[in-house]
Amino acid sequence: MRNDEANATDAADTVSICSLRVATALFGIDTRQIREVLGSTRPQRVPLAPKYIAGVVPYRGEVLTTVCFRALLGLESMTAAGCVLVLDSDNADERFGLMVDGVAGVVTMASSELEPNPSALDARCMALFDGAYKMPSGLMVRLDPQRLQPSRLAESGLFGASKHERQGEQR
Numbered sequence: 001m002r003n004d005e006a007n008a009t010d011a012a013d014t015v016s017i018c019s020l021r022v023a024t025a026l027f028g029i030d031t032r033q034i035r036e037v038l039g040s041t042r043p044q045r046v047p048l049a050p051k052y053i054a055g056v057v058p059y060r061g062e063v064l065t066t067v068c069f070r071a072l073l074g075l076e077s078m079t080a081a082g083c084v085l086v087l088d089s090d091n092a093d094e095r096f097g098l099m100v101d102g103v104a105g106v107v108t109m110a111s112s113e114l115e116p117n118p119s120a121l122d123a124r125c126m127a128l129f130d131g132a133y134k135m136p137s138g139l140m141v142r143l144d145p146q147r148l149q150p151s152r153l154a155e156s157g158l159f160g161a162s163k164h165e166r167q168g169e170q171r
Contacts, residue, residue, distance in 0.1 A: 013111050017133070018085075019104040019140060022069050026104065026140045028133065029085070033145045035095070037103055038084040041066075050160035052153060054099045057084060065150050066097035072128060072148075072159055087145040094149050107140075109133050114142060124158050 017028035018037075043055030043066045054068035054077075066084055070077055084097040114131045121129065130144040146152070153159050 014108050015111055017107050017109055017140070017142070019107055020069075020083075020085075020100040020143075021102045021104050022073060022100050023075055025073075026135070026138065027069075027100070027143050028107070028140045029087075029098075029143050029145060031106060033087060035086040035088055038086060038097070040081040041084045041097075041099070042081045043084070043097070043099065050154070052159045053150065054082070054097075057097055059086060059095075059097070062095070064095060064097045066099050067148055067150055067153065068099050069148075070099075070101070072124070072153070074124075087148070089146060089149055094151060096148075096150055098145070098148055107135075127156055127158055 016031040018031050018034055020027045020029065038057065038059070041057055043057045045055045046053055046065075049055070052068055052071040054066040054071070056063045057066055058064070064084075064086065068077065068082075078101060082099040083102050084099050085103075086095065086097055088095050113133050115134070116131050117126055117129050128143065128147055130142045130147070132142060133140045
């Protein structure tokens, strides 16, 4: 195999991960799944929204629903502005934001280094996490943006009352 063929094979087996910080933990999302990083932002709170909805932010003429990752993890909300990543669903019918404490940078990982979630994780973590990479500084948990969509979070019922449960309470 020639050198350029070997390099092409190596590149196909790697993935660029945007590393995110939430409290002291490190998380990552495939950079191909991130549309844009808005930087330091304070979403406008939405009355009666579940705790995991940080609020809404203006984005290119749209109103973007923003998910608070700290709330999904059961952590206290930040008093300072957070960093919002703009994410699309697979079929691009739902664009939303993910609010984290900060973006640490981009790292390149071998696809084969992703380890599956441990079976001991609770249901909420299993619903959010997509595996983990071992890093020199500790674990970096990979997130799948499709699992973080506001509509999927609501339907799961793991992070607040689902639409079905709220309708039952109103009767």
